[in-house]
Amino acid sequence: MTKPAAAPDADVRKDASQLRQKEMIARHFDRLAAIPESGEKSVYTFVPGNLTELLLSFDLVPVLPEINALQSAMRGKTAEYIAVAEKAGHSEDVCTYVKSDVGMMKSGNIGPTGQRLPTPDLLLLSYTGCFTFMKWFEVLREEYRSPVAMMHVPYQAEGRITPAMRDYVVKQLKTDVIPALERISGRKYDEDRLKEHLKLSAAAEDDLVWVLQSARHRPSPIDAYFGAVYYVGPIFSAFRGTPEAVGYYQALRAEIAERIASGKGPVTPDGDIDRERFRIVVEGPPNWTNFRQFWKMFSDEGAVAVASTYAKVGGVYDLGFRHDPSRPLETLAEYCLGCYTNLSLPSRIDLIARYVREYEADGFLINSVKSCNSFSAGQLHILREVEARSGRPGGFIESDLVDPRYFSAANIKNRLESYFQMLEQKRQEVVH
Amino acid sequence: MSGPDALTALVARADAIYRDYRLATVREWKARTGGLAIGYMPIYVPRELLDAQGVLPVGLMGGRDDLEIIKGDAYYQSYICHIPRSTVELGLNGSLDGLDGVLFPAICDVIRNLSGMWQMLFPGKLVRYLDVPQNFDRAVGGVFWRQELEDLSRQLTEHGARPYDAEALRRSIAAFNENRRLVRGLYALRREAPWKVPTSELYVLLRASLAIPVDEATSMFADYRRLVEADDTRRPLDQARVLVTGSFCEQPPLGLIKTLERAGCYIVDDDFVQIHRWIRSDIPVDGDPLDNLVVAFLEDAMASPTRYIGTGVKGDELLSRVRESGAEGVLFCAPSFCDPALLDQPMAVRAVERRNVPWTAFKYSENSGQFQVIREQAGTFADSIKLWSPV
DSSP states (O other): OOOOOOOTTTTOOOOHHHHHHHHHHHHHHHHHHTHHHHOOOEEEOOSTTOOHHHHHHTTOEEEOHHHHHHHHHHTTOHHHHHHHHHHTTOOTTSOHHHHHHHHHHHTTOBOTTSSBOOOOSEEEEEEOSOHHHHHHHHHHHHHHOOOEEEEEOOOBTTSSOOHHHHHHHHHHIIIIIHHHHHHHHOOOOOHHHHHHHHHHHHHHHHHHHHHHHGGGSSSOSSOTTHHHHHHTHHHHTTTTTSHHHHHHHHHHHHHHHHHHHTTOOOEETTEEOSOOOEEEEEESOOOSTTHHHHHHHHHTTTEEEEEESGGGTTOOGGGTOOOOTTSHHHHHHHHHHHSGGGBOHHHHHHHHHHHHHHTTOSEEEEEEETTOHHHHTTHHHHHHHHHHHHOOOEEEEEEOSSOGGGOOHHHHHHHHHHHHHHHHHHHHHHHO | OOHHHHHHHHHHHHHHHHHOTTOHHHHHHHHHHOOOEEEEOSSOOOHHHHHHTTOEEEEOOOOOTTOOOSSGGGGSOTTSOSHHHHHHHHHHTTTTTTOSEEEEESSOHHHHHHHHHHHHHSTTSEEEEEOOOSOOOIIIIIHHHHHHHHHHHHHHHHTTOOOOOHHHHHHHHHHHHHHHHHHHHHHHHHHHOTTTSOHHHHHHHHHHGGGSOHHHHHHHHHHHHHHHHHOTTOOOOOOEEEEEESOSSSOOOHHHHHHHHHTTEEEEEOOTTGGGTSBOSOOOOSSOHHHHHHHHHHHSBOOOTTSOOOSSOTTHHHHHHHHHHTOSEEEEEEETTOHHHHHHHHHHHHHHHHTTOOEEEEEEOTTOOOOHHHHHHHHHHHHHHHHHSOO
């Protein structure tokens, strides 16, 4: 068994944007913990296809169980939570986010910051890009006895959003989601308020895309996989559509602009990367139990992620989508339909091959996680296809999201080292 | 030929169809009719629509323990279930060449992603992910589902099928109604007299019916019923009545079903080959037949783990089935790594525990070859029911 990662703050270098985000998250968890006194209402929902602007327009407070699970993993809590869930009958074969969440709930629902999380007033089941979401909230409904608002988001099987898909989602927003939010909040739907939040979202999205695309520079000023986890944090969670998010992304953009101007590479928990040896595109979510150790395996080799698909699970903004305040419900529908895990396998292959080309990557790596069939089923096919299209070598490693039993550090390190040696070898062949 | 010999011959023919990976019956049908044959993955597709356009719907349910997986394993990690590997294997080794396309209904993320792989592996074939609605309001999910069906119909025509015709669809609905009625009848007969209808036979018939036209399947079910009812050699044994649940997509090996029966269990209800029972009653043939298909899906389908249950209590339908079948216990029998079954299981277990229904659980793969442990577990379970349950 692998030793869980150290607490994330121990000896970790953080830049100003990370500190700013940390404060935002801390305030959010304080707000959640204060709900019994404040009387605010909480809505549990998922990252892909989240409807944060809509929730904010009703003054509802979002809770994201995936984020709780990954943050619990970074704090070494999930082994215990998963054991609690498995003892309660949850299979060892299924998603560890779900088991971490169930285990946390059964252990008193103490969130990653050590504060108690509120019981959901509503489970907003935005069923986008992941079958497990549906089962997850069925489980939570039984546990909490909370009402559910279900919104089925069709899959982009043919690589495009059709009017029928958009209309179906918009109708569900009108007939199921908005009435449920009105009941919970006691407020009427206010489209003008929603538009204001959507306008703020679009502004933050512009800056996020600028940051992600800054990785086209050499050296890249960011790590678009490990570092991007922090960069997408506010926009993928409770802050999209808020002035805080806009401020965060403006500050982040300025910070990255400075790094470009001074020719710096990405910052890592151990400091700046001195020399960018390899530019890599990464597919799949990170491992969270050993996040820092995993990152270090890359940074020690001078490997920098210049693009990643994980940074697109909450929205593929770099393909041009922006929340459009002039079409509030349609834009929410299109947002949900466009999240990365809602894309067909051929579309995912196109996107990864495009990243390899546009970001001038030396290769691409797939971190295949046991928990997530939405990501993982078909990744070996992706590996072959992207290699064939891009002419760049692909690497394949396996781990899990939040179950430390499936992070084998020695195996992963060996594979990564071999992969980077192979890239170096290929580079030498080209030179000679 | 009549009596036990006819019954043996009928089951043997069904067994041969079930075991034929190369789908000879489908190839023969195509040669005879010149029609299209379209495969479909579990659990539900509107077979009536395909049939009405002159297309033979062909159920694909993966492989068995006799299929060597060579290429399929190269596409999937060890923690993915088995059915996509065997399906890819059968596609790549030419077994499915007789099919003009495959439909992938929304079951889970693995089958969903397989649809994308199929698009790339078999260009030129009809490949469609069938996004069944999880909203069951006629004006919302119903409108969406109708559009999906209309798109499917158009796509079939583009690939050479007959154009949509309402009257033809009415006839197909009637044909499948009769077919489903016979299957429901066999399930009812098995509940009443499980020694007459061993599940290891019924299962083979259900599987064979996936690769032949509906009328032939209907005749096969009717003949089987007539023959088993007339067979006086089948006598009751002192077995425990169990309901087997969780096996709706990747199917258990036939050996596992036989093992359960030999271990002292009468299977009186199950989730096998669910397409025959997905729609619970007859679909009306009057009015707009496409709307009738839509409404049947929305309002008369089984409560599967793949289907969002927005109202009522999880597990209620399972408990109803326990009651209706007179099952004395539940066997949770799910494929390894099956998200829908395994994520649902804790809720279903809780439901049966609330009613003090005995249960046990194990997992399998479609290619499992060793059943000794399951035999011991099921045998102990059956014994405990017979010895300790209140009479």
